[in-house]
Ligand code: PSU
């Protein structure tokens with residue numbers, strides 16, 4: 001796939017690894033700019049990249065810096081994304097053109113990151129939790145663009161399921177309709193982001209990185225258009241307490257409603273609500289699970305290479 005270097009700037013370390021067929025894992029940047037509080041976000045961004053390296057792969061964090069789509073960021077670029085004063089737009093696939101045209105900074109969601117990773121030839125991607133169908137979607141029609149992008153983007157994304165702020169059952173139904181393969185990692189239960197078990201089950205299960213890589217290879221062989229979601233639960237010792245989770249979610253949904261939060265602001269609002277209301281316990285769970293996902297994605301990329 002040829003894309004002008006003027007719009008898609010691949011970091012030399014990433015470009016060399018891709019050219020040599022070495023494992024590379026894409027990472028999103030919305031979690032840095034809109035999912036985690038400053039200044040911890042920049043520290044965590046570095047830790048996530050380190051987890052990918054620990055797993056034996058090269059990290060490629062994706063974002064838009066001054067209108068240019070970057071695949072693999074420098075420390076200075078990570079710092080720009082983490083600074084609340086930088087005016088970083090949350091960029092889903094529909095926002096790519098406008099932010100590039102304006103020469104702005106953009107933090108890419110799972111949707112935009114998957115699209116760019118695939119364009120750059122990267123087949124593995126790690127995140128915290130996918131977006132999906134929001135509670136109340138019957139009235140609001142609020143469904144993350146992550147779902148439709150995953151339907152048409154043949155990558156393997158490692159995550160802790162979908163965010164527990166969502167309607168998880170409805171999201172799983174939509175993933176089925178959209179042709180996205182969902183695989184539990186070491187579990188038959190679909191993970192619940194802050195919680196190991198969402199209360200829903202998965203159709204497919206793998207227990208090793210090799211098994212996950214084999215599914216990706218066969219998907220590619222048969223040219224199935226959609227993503228494979230490798231859903232890895234947070235460890236039982238690291239979960240958010242169930243009562244605290246349910247109470248915080250209920251109060252957060254009420255608060256979002258009262259403040260008339262809608263559209264792309266809903267997810268950042270609820271994540272921030274969790275972090276403040278749980279005294280950062282949810283933040284620690286989020287950091288733990290995303291680092292574990294980054295490590296696992298690297299192990300899958302290594303197994304495939
Ligand atoms: N996972 C996290 N924190 C996040 C997100 C995922 O642990 O901040 C982000 C991802 O970028 C995902 C986005 O694509 O939230 C979904 O936003 P929305 O619901 O507006 O589509």
Ligand code: MN
Nearest residue numbers: 142143144263
């Ligand atoms: Mn939305």
